Amino acid sequence: MPISYQEALKIIQTHIKPLQTDQTLPLLKAINRISGGDVYAKFALPKYPMSLKEGYGIAFDTQITSYTLLSPPYPTPIPIGYGVRLSTGERIPKGADTIIAEEDVTSEHEDRITIPLHVTQAQHIKKEGEDIAQGEWLLKQYEHISAQKITALSAQGISRVKVIQKPTISILSIGNQLASGEINNSNAMSLAARIVELGGKIGEIVVCKENEEKILSELKQLANKSDCVMTTGALSRHDAMRHLLETKILMPLFHHVRIAPAKPTSLTLFDDKPILHLPGLPLGCMLGFEMLGVPLLRQLQHLRCIIPDFITCINQKRITCRDNCMSAIPGYSDGRNFVCAPYYEAGRLNILSQCNGYTLMEDREVIEEGEEIPFFYFTHPPVS
Structure with a gap:
């Protein structure tokens, strides 16, 4: 029985242990x-009171408007009615408790300045430790x-x-056509690029035929070298990976999630390493990764919220989606409005290159034009 999207997220949070290995890096590399x-x-910081203005530091008294300027060495403390010239960022001598900006002085004659009537004590001073x-x-x-x-x-x-330490993710692509070179392994490259974009690093990318023993052998080797493995393909009814999951040779934490278009997505532990099994159809694979692979990566990296932040947009075009599940609809947002992709079936290949994110909608068959919807950017929002 497929579980809900929320249940799958909870399993990731409760069963996947964040990474503990660390390293020390220079600031810019961190x-x-x-x-x-x-x-x-x-x-x-600052280590001492400092002036925030080019001007004069005075020992302020509300009854005095004319101050005598001192030359170094200054008496300690500066007496009431006296002041000193200061530059921006300069240390304020003890006793001076107010800064008068140079442009605010009403008159200046040799060693005397006249200040405005309305002066606030302690103005333009950055205190020690502020x-x-x-x-x-x-x-x-x-x-x-x-x-x-x-x-x-x-x-x-x-x-x-x-x-x-960055999580090391390896990818196992399963399929006879992939292994023979009949079709190119675009899923693995797409996943690898996205993993790197999200702060992970790629261990190995391996292609194998639909053979259960070979799959298990490859998984064992990859799990020994990686923090997490992601597989693509072989999840259809009579396929090898699905048989491994259904016969409990691989014990799933979840197997089938009520999400579209990536319902077959599953999660197992192999030698205590998480293995995320994604479908082989291109868009199903990538949206399944966004919905469950991204939370898995965020959990490994100790991020408090495993779901990325989203913004609220206005839907600009009527959308049809599946009820009784959580649907991921790719599209484009300018930060205010959302337009869905023209096609979003699981088998589409290049549609995400025209999108900058997706919306999630649960238990809805239709999203009408003008509705408010959540929008998740693939990467950081564009700068306007």
Whole structure:
């Protein structure tokens, strides 16, 4: 009996163990990787109060509008009614508690300045530790390392960071026509490219005939070298992989999911390594990967949510889909509207090259024009 899409996702979360192996990389090579440990600030930034404006640091008093400028060496602290010239980013001497921007000074005569009437004490000052406090949590374990995270790390003098090892994924393509070279192995290359795009790395790509002993032998070898294996093909009624699953030679965590167009997709553990079995029809294979392979990769990489983020779009064209299942409909979104692909049967080959994502719709036969729908980008949204 096929299980629901939600049940399949729950099985991935509860039965697949995230990777624990880590490595240490230079900061720039760690971008878009997953942090392998917590990183805390060793010291406060700034290390001292600093001026945010080119101008004057004064010991402010609400009753005084004219201040005498001092020359170094300055007395400690700066007396009330006195000030010093400062550049942007310069350390503020003790006693000076307000910055007057150069352009805000109403008059300047040799060693005296006159300031506006409406001045706020402590304005234009960055306090010690205001950017980063000592001991602050800069990077959490299993957090995605973005370019923005690099700012704080580099400001602390950190040049290398621990990251989770990329998951190594091998691909086993099954089919007599593939093995004979009669047809090209586009499924494997499509999967490999997508895996690399999502932060994984490719172990081996192997093609084998529809022979159960040969399949099991290849799976054993690939599982020993990889964190995960993905197979394509041989899931139809009388095919070898389906027979291995149905006779429990391979024990499935799930076998058949109520999803379209990739219902035969299955998940097994082989020597404790997850094996995702995808159908051989091109679009069925790739959409099955988006729906279940992507969550599997995200689980291996410790991502908190195994479903990618989505946006809400307005459907621009009436769509027909299958009821009693979760349907994946590929298409294109400009960030506001969605237009489905002209064809989305499982056997289509090149349709995804015209798409930048897909929508998911459950238990619906029709999605009407004008309806709000979720949209999942294959990669990052386009920059407008």
